[in-house]
Structures are given as structure tokens and as C-alpha cells.
Amino acid sequence: MRWYIAGTIFLATTINYIDRQALSVAAPVIRKDLGLNNEQYGWIVSAFLLAYAIMQVVSGRLIDKVGTKKGFGIAVIWWSIANILHAFGRGLFSLGAFRFLLGIGEAGNYPAAMKAVSEWFPKKERSKAVGILNMGPGMGAIIAPPLMAWLILSFGWKMAFVITGAIGFLWLFLWRWIYHPPENHPKISEAERAYILSDRPFEAIAEKTPWLHYFKYKEVWGAALARFVSDGAFYFFVFWLPSWLADVKGFSLTDIGLFAWIPFVLSDIGSFTGGWASSKLLENGVSLDTSRKRIIWIGAIGVIPVLGCLYIESAYWAIALISFALFATQFKQAALFTLPIDLFPKNEAASVWGITGSAGSFGAMLFTPVIGWLVDTISYSPIFVIVAFLHIISAILVTLFIPKIKTLTP
Template sequence: MDQTARPGVSATSPVQEAEALEKKLRGGSARAGYFRWVICTLLLLGTTKNYMDRQVLGVLKTTLQHDLGWNDIDYGNLVLAFQAAYAVGMILVGRLVDRLGTRLGYALAMAFWSLASMGHALGNSFTSFVIARSALGFGEAGVFPASIKTVAEWFPKKERALATGIFNAGTNAGAIVTPLIVPWIALHWGWRWAFVITGALGFVWLIFWLVLYRKPEEHSRVSKAELAYIRGDPSEPNRKIKWISLFPHRQTWAFVMGKFMTDPIWWFYLFWIPDFLQRRHGLALIKIGLPIMVIYLISDVGSVGGGWLSSWLIHRGKSINAARKIAMLVCA
């Protein structure tokens, strides 16, 4: 059969049409074509807020041990309470986000963990802090399921690695900002206000999220050109997959082993490095911010740079699998 296009009939595929529209956007004809990056910025700020809340306790560890009579074992148990609740929350809160949708699911998670963060200010005993840390961990578990789902809704496949790298940079941004501002708040107004102020920032974020977030198809600020670009990937079948069916796959175990080897180092930096700098290097609370900032700035470069490299390799013709493995190898 003759495949030559007839006059007046387009021979281009939907993907080609979407890419052509994107080129027009990059030419500056429609700046609204970049609204998806506004959504990515909200995700970045949400992740930053998430890591600020979880790191306040680590920054104030020495102060709280002095005021409340804890020892290192007590503090370690508080970290355990957070992580155990976080593990449970990853499954339950992630399921809630799927059921309620990204907009409402993320909003509820943010409100819950922000209240839990502020609730630390009411703590006067080890037990009350265990409750607060558990609630914080459970609520904070929603940030990554919601963010990843948002990226899938708002970005074509070839931009998802970069978008994920950008919002994931919020983990480092939060870890940088917290030791810079929390010691100042604690020294001037007391440690309780450090929890109140950082927790309350979540409700400021919520205003912007609820005002700005809709699905691309429902958003008045998304142009037809940008929507076509976002939806330009070939459609995939939407089917339910049972959890147990993931276990035979090598990819599942590769991911598990990767997290098993890297997360202990990450958690050490997050929860123990402030105390390490104070005890072993004699730094005052107000001075621990700079060395911690250097650590996470380097991590930020890897987060955004790894996402950019993966997306760049895909644009250059590499498969998604090869591009991501090369990016991980370079960062390693």
C-alpha cells in the first residue's frame, strides 16, 4: 500500500507534532508553555519543607538532651520511631494519594506532617516526642509518592528524570537551610519555636498548592501546545499490578540493594552529623550550618546533575535504561 501522504493530510505522528509544538514554545512564542516547571518548583519547595521538618530534631539534639535529660540511646530510639512510621506511611499514604488524587492527597499529607512538626513544641517527655516523631514520619512518607505521581502527570518521559532530580534537590536544600536558621531561632526564642515556625511553613505552601495545582487537562494556564507536549508519549495500557508480582524482577532487588547501601549513610548525615560536629570538633550550635551546607550543596549538584545527564542522554538517542545507568555510574 502506498504510504505517501495525501495532500492536506499530515504524515507526522502525535509525538512529532508535540515536539514541533515544543520547538515553537522554545522559540518564545508562548511562555505559558513552561507552566509544568511551576509545578516542579512547588514540588521542590514541598520536598525542602519535608526535610526541614525531619532535620530540626537532629540540629537541636544536644540542646534537647540537656533540657529533657535524654541520652544517645533515647535519641536513637526517636530516630527509629520516625523511620518505622515512615516505612509504614510509604505504603499507606502512597495508597491514599492514589485514591484521592495528587492534589488532595499531597495537601492532606502536608497538613498532617506540618501539624506533627509543630506538635513537637508541646513535648515535655520522651514518650511525647516518640508520638510526635511517629506522626511526623507517617505524614512525611507522602512526599515522594505524591511528587513522583505529579511528575508522571505533568511531564513527558524524556523530562521526568530532570524534573525528579530538581524536586529531589529539595532534600538537600532543606538540609542546608535547617542548620542555618534553626540554631538562630532556638538561641533567640527557644527550641519550641523552632518546631512551630518550621512546621507552620507547610500551611503557606498549601495555599500555593491548592491555588495552582490541577491536572494539566483541567488547568487554565496550560496551553494546548504544552498539553500536547506533555501527552505526546505513546499511550500505555492502564492495568493493576499486584505487589507480589514485583519480587521476581531483578530491577526490584537492584533498587532494594541500592537503597540498603546508600540510605544508612544518608540517615547518618541527616540525624547525627550536627551532634558529631559539636562533640568531636567543638563547634557551637550557631556555627554548624556552614560545614553541613557544604555537604548538601555537593549532593545538590549530584541530584540535579544526574537528572540532567539522564535526560540529555535520552535526547541523544540512548535508551531510558542505559541513560539512567550511565548517570548513576558517573555519580558513583
């Protein structure tokens, strides 16, 4: 049953990223239709990331309070409605407002998902479960380009947002039916229940702590700063890859639909492989600390070859390099995203993950308008240089601030 739960969360994360990336696929059409430049598009994206950053902290606390099932459902309803509202966008300010609303709702996805993982999986399987649900961003990015391209060509960009926004309501029926805590799930076997709860006695069960209390831990700072510097590198490809293909490589909307999804296939494979590899290391007797950090460093180094995009003319070889970079990125993130639920017990998981996720979104929010300004004033080249090394900085921060990964007692 725990793997059915993981699969359901993976579907939610996939829908989350279909709705999130819908704008990036439609961006070349919307910019032309509404007369927006790259810097204005960057500010629209930043509006999403600002709300996403603020609300990950808030939603983490709310989900810890109201519970995983209810909290996840509210988040999906909110972001689905916000995505539909994009159909009424008329320019910079209205689209920015709707992106802000989308960010409020979508911020609940990962805190709720990580809390569910902490409830349903013992420590030795958590990175594997996180690897599965973290395939959602890649799957959403795989589906979004061809789906949005077809919807835009068939019905126009406004109706495309209405249709993609409606998908979340279908998922809600599945979630309401399948999700219960393992302690009282009606479909779980006694053997699986005992297995899931097997390491609970070894987790510190803390009283609810004030939000600011977590900042006394250097480990929280390390995980948060690691996300702050590296999340923007991933969002560059999520939000700007279709525009780069159109602006630099001359791709049409049809071409974007045919090819822009390919790097995110490798992204998904990287996420699953990173989660599996970390769990395998644990099973083979490698310490939790070493298994997580080894995956983080291998992934960080693997992003550097994306610099080759500056020197090759072929769009297809460039897509291959970006695909490898996204594989490495998500290979790393499968371990990095697991750190909050490694460091804190399950009843604190959503709150701590919300802090680190918020830091990542703030970093991406600040990076995004810089991307737009660089594209309008220089080119995409300096952005590729920055993106190539942000994950190395992220890995260094984890190493410095988290000398040993172990469960802390708030």
C-alpha cells in the first residue's frame, strides 16, 4: 500500500508541474499576443516564485496542523483554480497576479508529499520514495510541452490553461479515496503496518516547536542555503527552455512540443536513480551521512558539462547536454530533498521541509528576473555558466553546515 501512496503523490506532483510549466510552453505565444518582453516575463515568473517561497513555510505549518490528507486536498483545489484563471490574463499585472495565486496553492505540494513519505516509509526507504515522487516535476515537464502545444494550436492558449487546470480535480477523487494514515488504513496488511512503524520508536517525538526555533540548527541553515543557491538552476530549464529553443535555436511551437520534453525524461530517470542509489548504499551498510552526501556530490559535478551548450551549434546536441544536466540535477535533489525528513521526526517534517523549500524558491525568485535582464541585454550565455556551477556551491554548503546527517531533537 505504501507504494500506491507514493504513486498517488507522484501523480499530484506531475499535475503540479504541468500547471507550473504551462506558462513556459505558452510563453512565446503569450509574449507575442500580449506584447511582453523577456524581462517582463521574468517578473511574471518571479511573482509565482515569491508566493511559492512565502507559502512553503506557511503551508508546511498548516499541513502539520490540519493533517496530510486535508492539507494536500486544499492545496490541489487552490492551484487548479488559479491555473484556470490564467485564461483571463491581459498583461503583465494580471498574469503576475494569477501566477502569484498559483504559487500560493502549489507551495503545499512538497511539504504535504514529504510529510506523507515520513508517515508511510521507514528511513531506509525514504530516499527511494522521494526519488519516485520527485519524478513528478520531470513527468509534468515531459507532458506539458506536447500537451500545451496541441491545446494551443487546437483551442488557443486561454483554453489550454482551463483544460490543464481541470486535471487537478480528477486527482482529488483518487486522493480522498486512497489516503489514510498507516495506523488506521483500511487496506493495509498487519505485516506492512508493522514494517512501516518499525523505526518509529527510534525517532524522537517532539512537542510542537515554534517556527523560529528551527533556525538555531546549523543543519537547517545548511539545507536551506543549499536549496537557495541551486533551485534557480532547475527552474531556469523549467521556465526558460522553450523560450531558449525559440529564441536561440529557431524552434516553432510544434518543434517545442516535439522536443522540449526530452530533457525531463532524463530528469525523471535521474530522480529515481538518485533515490534508489542512496537507499542501496544504506542497505549495503553505508552510513546515512555518506550515502546522502555521495549522491549530492556526484549529481553536482554532473551538471557542469551543460557548459558545452555555449560551443555547439546543433540544437539536438544541446538538448542532449541539457538532458544530462537535468539527470544529474535530479539525481542530486533526490538526496538533498530527503534531508529535512532525515534530520527531524515525522511530526516536524512538513514544517522543516517548508523552510528549505521556501529558501529554494526565494533563490529562484531572485535569479529569474536576472535571467530575463541578461537575455534582453547580453544573451543566454552567462546564464549557462552560472547554472553549471550553482549545484557545486550547493554541495559545498551541505558539507560545511551538516557535518553529520542524523535525527535531531528540536
